[in-house]
Amino acid sequence: MIDVESHIKDLLNDAIISTAKDENLVYPEGLEIIIERPRRENQGDYATNVAMLMARNWEMKPRDIAQVIISHLKKSEYVEKVEVAGPGFINFFLSDLWMSELIREIIDKGEDYGKRDLGEGKRAQVEFVSANPTGPLHIGHGRGAAVGDVMANILSFAGWYVEREYYINDAGLQMKLLGRSVQARYFELLGRSEAAPFPEDGYKGDYIHEIAQEIIDIEGDKFLGLPIEETLDYFKDYAVKVILNGIKKDLEDFRVLFDVWFSEKTLHERGLIREMVDFLMKRGLAYEKEGAIWYRSTKFGDEKDRVLIRSNGEPTYFASDVAYHKDKFDRGFDLVIDVWGADHHGYVPRMKAAVQALGRSPDDLQVLLIQFVSLIKQGRMVSMSTRAGEFVTLREMMDEVGVDAMRYFFLMRKCDSHLDFDIDLAKSASTDNPVYYVQYASARLHSIFKEASSRGIELPAPEKVDISLLKTEEEKALIKCLGKFPEEVAKAAKELSPHLIVFYAYELAKAFHSFYNAHRVLGEEKSLSDARLILVRAVQVVLLNVLGLLKINAPEVM
Numbered sequence: 001m002i003d004v005e006s007h008i009k010d011l012l013n014d015a016i017i018s019t020a021k022d023e024n025l026v027y028p029e030g031l032e033i034i035i036e037r038p039r040r041e042n043q044g045d046y047a048t049n050v051a052m053l054m055a056r057n058w059e060m061k062p063r064d065i066a067q068v069i070i071s072h073l074k075k076s077e078y079v080e081k082v083e084v085a086g087p088g089f090i091n092f093f094l095s096d097l098w099m100s101e102l103i104r105e106i107i108d109k110g111e112d113y114g115k116r117d118l119g120e121g122k123r124a125q126v127e128f129v130s131a132n133p134t135g136p137l138h139i140g141h142g143r144g145a146a147v148g149d150v151m152a153n154i155l156s157f158a159g160w161y162v163e164r165e166y167y168i169n170d171a172g173l174q175m176k177l178l179g180r181s182v183q184a185r186y187f188e189l190l191g192r193s194e195a196a197p198f199p200e201d202g203y204k205g206d207y208i209h210e211i212a213q214e215i216i217d218i219e220g221d222k223f224l225g226l227p228i229e230e231t232l233d234y235f236k237d238y239a240v241k242v243i244l245n246g247i248k249k250d251l252e253d254f255r256v257l258f259d260v261w262f263s264e265k266t267l268h269e270r271g272l273i274r275e276m277v278d279f280l281m282k283r284g285l286a287y288e289k290e291g292a293i294w295y296r297s298t299k300f301g302d303e304k305d306r307v308l309i310r311s312n313g314e315p316t317y318f319a320s321d322v323a324y325h326k327d328k329f330d331r332g333f334d335l336v337i338d339v340w341g342a343d344h345h346g347y348v349p350r351m352k353a354a355v356q357a358l359g360r361s362p363d364d365l366q367v368l369l370i371q372f373v374s375l376i377k378q379g380r381m382v383s384m385s386t387r388a389g390e391f392v393t394l395r396e397m398m399d400e401v402g403v404d405a406m407r408y409f410f411l412m413r414k415c416d417s418h419l420d421f422d423i424d425l426a427k428s429a430s431t432d433n434p435v436y437y438v439q440y441a442s443a444r445l446h447s448i449f450k451e452a453s454s455r456g457i458e459l460p461a462p463e464k465v466d467i468s469l470l471k472t473e474e475e476k477a478l479i480k481c482l483g484k485f486p487e488e489v490a491k492a493a494k495e496l497s498p499h500l501i502v503f504y505a506y507e508l509a510k511a512f513h514s515f516y517n518a519h520r521v522l523g524e525e526k527s528l529s530d531a532r533l534i535l536v537r538a539v540q541v542v543l544l545n546v547l548g549l550l551k552i553n554a555p556e557v558m
Contacts, residue, residue, distance in 0.1 A: 002078060002098075002101070004046075004078055004094065004098055004483075005035060005046065005487065007076065007078060008035055008046055008048075008079070008092055009033050009035060011073055011074060011076060011079070012033050012035075012048060012050060012069065012073075012090075013033060014072075014074060015069045015070070015072040015073045015074070016031070016033075016050070016054075016069060016072075018072040019068050019069055019071075019072045022072070023068065025057075025058050026057065028053075028054055028057040028058075031050070031053070031054070033048060033050050034048060034049070034050070035047065035048045035092075036048070037484065037487075038091065041473075041477070043085060043089075043091050044083065044085075044091030044092050044093045045092060045093055045094045045480060046091070046092045046094075047085075047089050047090065047091045047092070048089070048090050049088070049089055050069075050090065051063070051065040051066035051069060051084075051088040051089075051090060052087060052088045052089075055088070061088070062087055062088025063084055063087065063088045065088065066084040066088045066089070066090050067084055069090065070082050070084065070090065077095060077097050078094060078095055078097060078098040079092055079093070079094060079095060080093045080094060080095040080096075081093045094480075096467070096468045098483075099467060099468075099470070099476070099479045099480075099483075100467035100468065102479060102482060102483050102538075103462065103467055103479065103482070103534055103535060103538045104462045104463065104467075106482060106538040106541050106542060107462050107534065107537055107538055107541060108462070110541055111541075111544070111545060111548070113485070113486075113541060113542065113545060114157065114485045114486045114489050114542070114545050115157055115158070115159070115486075115489070116157070116158045116159055116486060116489055116490050116493065117158075117159035118158045118159050118160075118490060118493055118494065119155060119158055119159035119160030119161070119493075120159055121159065121160075121161055122160055122161065122334040122335065123160070123161045123162075123163070123332055123333045123334050123335070124152075124155050124160040124161065124162050124163075124333060124334065124335040124336075124337065125162070125163045125164075125165055125328055125331075125333040125335070125336050125337065126148050126151055126152040126155070126162060126163070126164055126165070126337045126339070127148075127164075127165040127166070127167055127328075127336070127337070127338050127339065128144055128145065128147065128148025128149070128151075128164070128165075128166075128338075128339035129141055129144055129145050129148065129166055129247075129251065129256075129339070130166055130167040130168075130169065130339075131169075131247065132169045132174050133168060133169070133170060133178075133240045133243045133244045133247060134174055134175075134177075134178045134203055134243065135203060135205055135207060135243060136205075136207060136243070136246055136247070136250065136393045136394070136395065137247055137250050137251070137393065137394040137395075138391040138392060138393055138394060139373050139375065139391075139392055139393075139394060139397055139421070140341065140370070140372060140373055141394060142254065142373075142394040142397065142406060142410060143370050143373050143410040143415070143419065144339050144341070144370045145251060145254055145256045145394075146254075146256075146406070146407045146410035146411055147339055147368060147370060147410065147411065147415045147498055148164070148256075148337075148339040148368075149164070149255070149256045149551065150407075150411060150498040150501065150549060150550055150551070151337065151339075151368065151496060151498045152164050153548075153549045153550075153551070154489060154492050154493050154498055154501065154549060155493055157489055157493075157549060158489055158490060158492075158493035160335070160493075163259045163260060163333075164256075164257070164258045164259050164260070165258060165259065165260040165261075165262055166258045166260070166261050166262065167262050167264065167324065168244065168261060168262065168263045168264060169264050170240055170263055170264050170265050171264045171265045171267075171268065171320075172264070172317070175236050175240065176232070176236060177199060177201065177202060177203070178203060178236060178239050178240070178243075179232045179233070179235040179236025179237075179239060180196075180199045180202060180232065180235075181198065181199060181202035181203040181204075181208050181239075182208055182211050182212050182215070182235045182236075182238070182239045183196050183212075183223075183228070183231065183232060183235040184196045184197060184198040184199065184202065185198070185208050185209050185211075185212035186212040186215055186216065186223065186235065187224070188212075189209070189212055189213060189216060190216065190221050190224060192224060195224070195228070196228055205391075207243070208239075211238070211239050211242050211243075214238075214242065215235070215238060248261075250393075250394050250395050250398075253395075253398060253403070254394065254398060254403055254406070254407075255403060255407070255551045262324075264320060264324075267320055267323050267324060267327070268315075272323045272324075272326070272327055273315045273319055273320060273323040275323070275326075276319070276322055276323040276326045277293055277308055277309060277319070279326070279358070280295060280296075280308075280357060281293075283357070284296070285299065285357045286308060290311060291311035292307050292308075292309060292310055292311045293307070293308045293309040294306065294307055294308065295307075295308050295318075295322070295354070295357070296357075297350065297353050297354070297357075299357075300353035300354075300356050300357060301349070301353060302349070302350060302353055306318055306350065307319075308322070318350070318354075321351065321354075322351075322354045322358070325351065325354065325355060325358070325365065326358050329355075329358060329360055329364070334364070335364060335366065336355075336364060336365050336366070337365075337366045337367075337368065337496065338351075338365065338366070338367045338368070339367075339368045339370060339415075340367055340368070340369055340370065341369070341370055342369045342370060342371045342372065342416065344367075344369070345369055348367045348369075351365060351367070352365055366496055368415050368416075368496060369415065369416045370415050370416070371415065371416050371417055371418045371419065372418055372419070373410070373419045373421050374418070374419070374420050374421065375392060375421050375423060376420055376421065376422045376423065376424075377423045377424060378424065382423075397423075400423065400427070401423060401426045401427055402426075402427075404435055404439070404552045404553050405426040405427070405433070405435045406426070407550060407551060407552055408434065408435035408438070408502060408550065408552055409421055409426050409434075409435070411498055411499050411501075411502045411550065412434065412499065412502055413499060414497065414499050415498070415499065429558075434506055435552070436558075437506065437509055437510075437513075438505050438506060438508075438509040438543075438547075438552075439552070439553070439554070439555050439558060440509070440513075440558055441508070441509040441512045441513060441539075441543060442540075442543055442544075442547070442554040442555055442556070443555050443556060443557055443558040444512070444513075444516055445512070445536060445539060445540045445543065446540075446555075446556040446557070447557075448521050448522070448533075448536050449536075449537075449540075450556075451522060452521075452522055452533065455522065457522065457529075457533075459533055459534070459537055460530040460533065460534065462534050464530075465527075465530045465531050465534045466527055466530075466531060467531055467534065467535075469527060469528050469531045470531050470532070470535060472518070472519065474511075474514050474515040474518045474519060475515060475519070475532075475535065477511050477514070477515075478511045478512060478514075478515045478535065478539065479535065479538075481507060481508050481511040482508070482538055482539065482542050484504065484507075485504065485508075485542050485545070485546070488500055488501060488503075488504040489501070489549075501546060501549050501550060502550065504546060505543075505546045505547065505550065508539070508542060508543060508546065509543070512539050512543075515535075519532065520532075521533060521536055
């Protein structure tokens with residue numbers, strides 16, 4: 001099927017060239033023709049403001065430019081009519097032929113409908129969640145997991161080769177603090193708390209007690225008679241293993257699977273930090289001062305240079321991050337996407353500068369910031385404090401609300417916008433609940449085909465159906481909504497905005513419910529009934545593709 005958006009752009013460009021020639025005008029240098037979908041139905045299916053952009057060049061009123069451009073437009077079987085509106089917009093209304101071809105294309109392509117080739121097979125890596133293995137995942141991690149996972153799905157659908165990666169922060173002070181927290185609980189449970197006092201800023205959750213009790217069940221009291229410092233690594237390593245296994249299980253149940261689990265420790269073991277420092281030193285982008293090694297970040301717009309290796313020989317967190325990102329690009333990724341908490345926003349320019357120092361464009365690193373999630377229950381805010389151990393875990397929310405609702409709700413807003421998660425709404429079986437509303441469309445679609453089967457009615461061949469019979473407002477609105485899906489995929493991929501697919505899911509469900517409530521599919525005159533069955537099948541195909549990107553179930557019954 002023709003790409004109607006590109007087709008309209010070509011029609012406009014040819015018309016502008018013809019106009020310039022006939023009217024002895026100059027084609028504007030660098031002109032970019034942008035067409036968009038108007039917000040209102042009566043403004044056409046596509047619109048452009050190109051006439052207004054050209055007003056200064058041609059020294060004419062925008063409406064006059066629009067009129068003369070229209071007069072030079074070639075006829076197209078995909079465009080029913082063209083109008084000038086407002087101060088000089090040109091509105092295009094698509095034909096029945098386009099609608100017929102669209103529906104047939106959807107059914108023919110099936111699960112491939114909506115796919116784009118924007119990535120052209122280039123390699124993209126999405127690194128997300130990457131929570132320190134110091135405790136169970138909480139709902140903030142869950143939002144990052146949903147955003148990263150769906151972003152990876154969209155990029156893959158849009159023609160990228162995508163890998164998902166989890167960076168395990170298993171080196172540094174937080175790991176030692178975790179080990180001391182578990183060690184202290186171990187001694188406490190065995191009645192010897194004075195031998196290993198609980199650290200002031202230690203991890204206080206119940207899970208620390210549970211891990212300590214597991215160690216007692218396995219090892220007994222064997223560590224009581226050993227030096228405290230000698231046993232710390234055991235407590236740390238055991239706790240990391242248990243917590244990481246729990247994280248992996250929670251993510252798997254949340255429908256998030258990673259291709260790579262990258263250990264921070266391997267940066268040290270493989271000498272990647274030293275390799276990165278040498279790379280920068282050779283390029284004159286790192287230097288020694290006062291016994292430390294500094295990155296010349298001011299060269300890339302930073303307010304001051306940053307320490308890579310401290311005077312005691314220990315690398316900074318920043319050095320680890322730069323080495324890690326160098327390794328990402330060394331692995332051949334064209335685009336690297338990091339999903340971080342919103343509290344890291346000040347770190348983004350620094351990392352982009354570091355990527356530039358590594359010889360890459362700063363645009364090769366994109367960062368999605370995840371804003372905080374507030375839980376609302378019975379109209380009240382649920383308080384949360386991670387260090388105090390009072391946080392709501394991802395597992396608890398999955399058990400209470402369900403994975404479908406959580407994934408949908410986490411993606412309902414732009415990821416850098418604060419999210420109020422209404423637990424009661426997410427659990428409600430009503431059309432006020434947006435995920436229920438979308439899934440109800442799936443159930444209604446299935447019910448139509450189940451009823452058709454019970455009546456012995458088979459789905460007709462699309463090429464034998466007269467799609468032009470679909471003339472009502474609800475039918476045309478639904479068809480046009482189906483045609484938007486590839487555009488939404490492209491926009492979500494280009495803008496790294498997974499929430500756009502959730503918006504589209506709701507828009508499609510709304511258009512279908514409006515059609516369903518206004519018209520019968522079965523029981524009409526056969527030609528009309530066949531046309532509506534084909535339309536309903538197309539809706540089912542697209543909705544399945546949308547929910548597939550979101551990894552949300554498409555129920556047959558509700």
